[in-house]
Amino acid sequence: MKRTLIKELTTTINEEGQQIYGWVHNIRDKGKIAFLEVRDRTSPIQVVIDNPEGKTLDIKKYDIVSFTGTPTTSGVKSGIPGVEFQATDHQVLTSPKEDYPLPISTKAQNNPDQEFNHRVLSVRNPKNNALFKIQADIAKHFSEYMRSEGFTQIFSPKIVPQIAEGGANMFKIDYFGRDAFLAQSPQLYKQIMVGSGLERVFEIGPVFRAEKHNTSRHINEYISLDMEMGFIDSYTELMDLEESMMQYILGKINEEHGDEIQQYFKTSINVPKETPRLALNEGIDIIKSKYGYKNREEGDIDPKAERLLTKYAQEEHGSDFIFITNYPTKKRPFYTMPTPGNPEITEGFDLIYRGLEITTGGQRIHDYEQLLSNLRIFGLTDKGLEKYLDAFKYGMPPHGGMGIGLERTTAKALGLDNIKYASLFPRDVKRLEP
Amino acid sequence: MKRTLIKELTTTINEEGQQIYGWVHNIRDKGKIAFLEVRDRTSPIQVVIDNPEGKTLDIKKYDIVSFTGTPTTSGVKSGIPGVEFQATDHQVLTSPKEDYPLPISTKAQNNPDQEFNHRVLSVRNPKNNALFKIQADIAKHFSEYMRSEGFTQIFSPKIVPQIAEGGANMFKIDYFGRDAFLAQSPQLYKQIMVGSGLERVFEIGPVFRAEKHNTSRHINEYISLDMEMGFIDSYTELMDLEESMMQYILGKINEEHGDEIQQYFKTSINVPKETPRLALNEGIDIIKSKYGYKNREEGDIDPKAERLLTKYAQEEHGSDFIFITNYPTKKRPFYTMPTPGNPEITEGFDLIYRGLEITTGGQRIHDYEQLLSNLRIFGLTDKGLEKYLDAFKYGMPPHGGMGIGLERTTAKALGLDNIKYASLFPRDVKRLEP
Numbered sequence: 081m082k083r084t085l086i087k088e089l090t091t092t093i094n095e096e097g098q099q100i101y102g103w104v105h106n107i108r109d110k111g112k113i114a115f116l117e118v119r120d121r122t123s124p125i126q127v128v129i130d131n132p133e134g135k136t137l138d139i140k141k142y143d144i145v146s147f148t149g150t151p152t153t154s155g156v157k158s159g160i161p162g163v164e165f166q167a168t169d170h171q172v173l174t175s176p177k178e179d180y181p182l183p184i185s186t187k188a189q190n191n192p193d194q195e196f197n198h199r200v201l202s203v204r205n206p207k208n209n210a211l212f213k214i215q216a217d218i219a220k221h222f223s224e225y226m227r228s229e230g231f232t233q234i235f236s237p238k239i240v241p242q243i244a245e246g247g248a249n250m251f252k253i254d255y256f257g258r259d260a261f262l263a264q265s266p267q268l269y270k271q272i273m274v275g276s277g278l279e280r281v282f283e284i285g286p287v288f289r290a291e292k293h294n295t296s297r298h299i300n301e302y303i304s305l306d307m308e309m310g311f312i313d314s315y316t317e318l319m320d321l322e323e324s325m326m327q328y329i330l331g332k333i334n335e336e337h338g339d340e341i342q343q344y345f346k347t348s349i350n351v352p353k354e355t356p357r358l359a360l361n362e363g364i365d366i367i368k369s370k371y372g373y374k375n376r377e378e379g380d381i382d383p384k385a386e387r388l389l390t391k392y393a394q395e396e397h398g399s400d401f402i403f404i405t406n407y408p409t410k411k412r413p414f415y416t417m418p419t420p421g422n423p424e425i426t427e428g429f430d431l432i433y434r435g436l437e438i439t440t441g442g443q444r445i446h447d448y449e450q451l452l453s454n455l456r457i458f459g460l461t462d463k464g465l466e467k468y469l470d471a472f473k474y475g476m477p478p479h480g481g482m483g484i485g486l487e488r489t490t491a492k493a494l495g496l497d498n499i500k501y502a503s504l505f506p507r508d509v510k511r512l513e514p
Numbered sequence: 515m516k517r518t519l520i521k522e523l524t525t526t527i528n529e530e531g532q533q534i535y536g537w538v539h540n541i542r543d544k545g546k547i548a549f550l551e552v553r554d555r556t557s558p559i560q561v562v563i564d565n566p567e568g569k570t571l572d573i574k575k576y577d578i579v580s581f582t583g584t585p586t587t588s589g590v591k592s593g594i595p596g597v598e599f600q601a602t603d604h605q606v607l608t609s610p611k612e613d614y615p616l617p618i619s620t621k622a623q624n625n626p627d628q629e630f631n632h633r634v635l636s637v638r639n640p641k642n643n644a645l646f647k648i649q650a651d652i653a654k655h656f657s658e659y660m661r662s663e664g665f666t667q668i669f670s671p672k673i674v675p676q677i678a679e680g681g682a683n684m685f686k687i688d689y690f691g692r693d694a695f696l697a698q699s700p701q702l703y704k705q706i707m708v709g710s711g712l713e714r715v716f717e718i719g720p721v722f723r724a725e726k727h728n729t730s731r732h733i734n735e736y737i738s739l740d741m742e743m744g745f746i747d748s749y750t751e752l753m754d755l756e757e758s759m760m761q762y763i764l765g766k767i768n769e770e771h772g773d774e775i776q777q778y779f780k781t782s783i784n785v786p787k788e789t790p791r792l793a794l795n796e797g798i799d800i801i802k803s804k805y806g807y808k809n810r811e812e813g814d815i816d817p818k819a820e821r822l823l824t825k826y827a828q829e830e831h832g833s834d835f836i837f838i839t840n841y842p843t844k845k846r847p848f849y850t851m852p853t854p855g856n857p858e859i860t861e862g863f864d865l866i867y868r869g870l871e872i873t874t875g876g877q878r879i880h881d882y883e884q885l886l887s888n889l890r891i892f893g894l895t896d897k898g899l900e901k902y903l904d905a906f907k908y909g910m911p912p913h914g915g916m917g918i919g920l921e922r923t924t925a926k927a928l929g930l931d932n933i934k935y936a937s938l939f940p941r942d943v944k945r946l947e948p
Contacts, residue, residue: 083745085664101745101911103711121664121713144911174909177882200905203710212712216667220657230519230555233650235737235920237939238672238720239685239696241946251673253685253696256726256943262673262687262696269939272948276637277537278646279555285719286672292690303669311517311535448611467948471634475610477535477578486669505671505703509690512675514706514901 087122089151125159207344226282236269243464262288270308279310296498308481315443347495357403379411387435414458417443441482448472521556523585559593641778665714670703677898696722704742716741730932742915749877781929791837813845821869848892851877868926875916882906
């Protein structure tokens with residue numbers, strides 16, 4: 081017998097012998113009749129079991145059951161309003177062996193450990209179920225936008241050799257007796273691929289940071305939406321691209337999931353028309369003069385200052401996003417393009433979304449001699465970078481790119497106060513399971 | 515000035531002041547006129563530079579150049595046939611500092627080390643450039659097919675805890691002083707997510723195998739196209755799905771890239787109508803009786819037998835694909851569903867494509883007690899599997915899935931004799947760079 085998805089039952093009203101599958105989430109057993117809330121991946125529905133002889137119902141809450149019967153119109157308001165399923169037969173496929181350790185309720189206030197220890201149950205919560213469908217769609221719309229702009233998806237290696245720069249924040253692997261590391265970014269590979277003639281590349285993949293921070297803003301393995309493009313004149317083109325891309329992605333998410341976001345997350349997506357852009361120094365001055373707050377991080381923005389810059393962007397520009405540009409050279413990686421005529425600052429930017437940095441990007445150095453000279457300025461050697469540097473020796477076009485944190489973007493779009501909630505199986509200093 | 519892509523020049527014929535960017539791949543300098551072959555990511559074109567005063571041309575082969583000028587109609591046959599670009603001005607953006615160590619030619623016979631050591635150059639070869647665009651499209655069409663069938667994309671962790679089963683073929687990591695491993699498959703996570711109510715999930719991500727084989731069929735890090743689905747009646751549904759999916763993916767690749775595949779790879783995609791299915795024993799018998807070859811691997815198929823099964827599928831069924839089913843239980847992982855009534859064999863399959871296994875799949879055990887009992891039969895404990903087993907304790911629907919190797923699929927579709935060619939930066943026992 082072919083399965084009918086619950087959501088499709090509205091198209092087969094009164095047709096007998098339909099089969100549905102799902103989890104039983106609620107049972108009201110009235111003796112001669114029982115009303116069950118059954119959910120599959122598409123929708124909940126009310127299932128009615130007539131039981132004129134008053135036999136003991138052999139279905140328990142959270143059983144996984146196959147029902148045969150007929151969808152009918154009804155006055156029911158829950159599940160699919162106006163439709164219920166009259167079951168004539170059923171078969172219990174699986175029963176829980178133990179009571180659930182946490183409730184499957186959108187109102188549940190579980191602590192993070194409960195959520196993450198029991199992912200099979202916590203994702204059953206319609207709120208989390210929606211969360212991860214939205215996250216999948218953010219990745220999908222990112223890919224679509226990238227492809228529409230002529231980018232090719234690449235898959236760069238996550239096991240990488242030791243480089244002079246690396247090690248401090250990288251996880252070490254034993255690679256057949258040699259030291260290797262987990263990539264903290266696809267940076268060097270995506271740059272090489274610009275030079276390979278592909279010109280525009282993107283990647284969606286895990287990156288790994290062996291940082292000991294254990295905060296609501298950090299996870300040690302996350303999904304990075306990376307892109308890199310050749311033939312740019314300035315890093316402002318990258319900001320233009322990200323601005324358009326965020327409009328596209330969040331516009332789509334709003335169209336497709338706006339109601340769920342309102343219902344489950346009590347927030348709404350504010351699709352940015354124009355994103356304000358401030359140089360780092362300007363930003364620091366504004367939050368000092370406007371909010372009396374002195375930024376505490378030398379050459380960067382501390383978490384409170386990030387939140388105040390968002391407050392400024394929202395109040396003055398009606399935008400949940402703000403670009404901060406021109407970070408000092410010494411705070412950015414060696415491949416970052418210094419500003420011509422002012423090499424103390426860089427041709428790059430961060431994007432802050434609702435109080436949290438979600439993107440770092442910028443123009444890169446493309447001239448071989450300049451890159452070698454910058455390596456020396458940074459006190460680095462070319463150890464492990466030989467093949468990367470070759471790409472520049474053979475000629476690289478002017479280029480730049482960015483990396484966007486998927487979990488951070490998802491968390492901020494949905495108003496979550498901890499990005500770990502936006503990771504199916506988060507990894508932090510203490511958490512390696514499940 | 516706004517850039518025009520070379521491919522788009524056909525729509526702006528005779529419009530002055532266009533700007534194109536690209537790599538100069540060939541120069542015929544006739545003194546008062548020079549003809550250059552210039553390539554951007556979209557196409558090559560012939561660029562003409564009039565030089566009535568006979569000045570020395572300041573462009574060298576493989577320079578990256580910006581040209582300003584006018585596209586005109588012409589009798590030219592190369593590049594964009596019928597169109598050339600009359601350059602009035604140009605600016606060299608970057609020059610190679612050294613001669614290229616390998617030729618950029620579709621006829622080049624580079625050895626694998628040359629290819630992989632110089633990826634920025636070897637991917638410039640139009641053949642490799644096409645290869646990686648096709649690979650990106652295989653991943654794209656896989657995603658699209660999955661989504662159209664109601665699957666949600668997930669991102670499971672690549673850093674995983676030690677489990678009793680694992681370790682032998684897994685890379686070990688130092689995770690903040692604890693032993694951790696790189697995931698050799700998203701298996702356990704995708705199964706949990708079926709139980710989370712998402713029901714149908716897919717993932718595109720790296721997997722890591724610490725196997726010491728160094729053959730044309732193995733790499734130690736590869737991209738796995740994974741899927742898992744709930745509420746199946748039998749593993750034959752999974753084969754049905756993969757059959758339809760391969761028709762979809764390869765049909766699209768054929769439509770979009772058939773000409774390039776013919777031109778560069780001298781092969782063509784044979785979109786399967788129906789894929790033959792043989793039990794392992796039947797397959798072994800057939801190649802013995804038909805080709806006189808005795809399979810050498812106990813309970814599995816050796817590489818030569820894989821090639822002969824393909825020969826059989828091609829000769830008898832006109833198919834480049836063949837499913838082999840019912841592998842013995844002892845050769846499959848502990849979570850594999852044994853055949854009811856015949857627990858020595860399993861409800862699973864491999865898919866062989868042009869002589870190489872590209873997929874392993876099957877139905878999984880969903881009953882908690884049966885899974886615990888199977889762990890014992892396999893001599894395993896639940897160490898590190900506690901959270902995985904919880905998913906079954908709380909009730910899992912009948913389910914199954916598969917994993918498809920992206921590099922293997924790409925290599926076979928294009929007739930490559932080594933799957934490493936289908937990896938941008940392959941990792942093998944000896945190769946960790948670039």
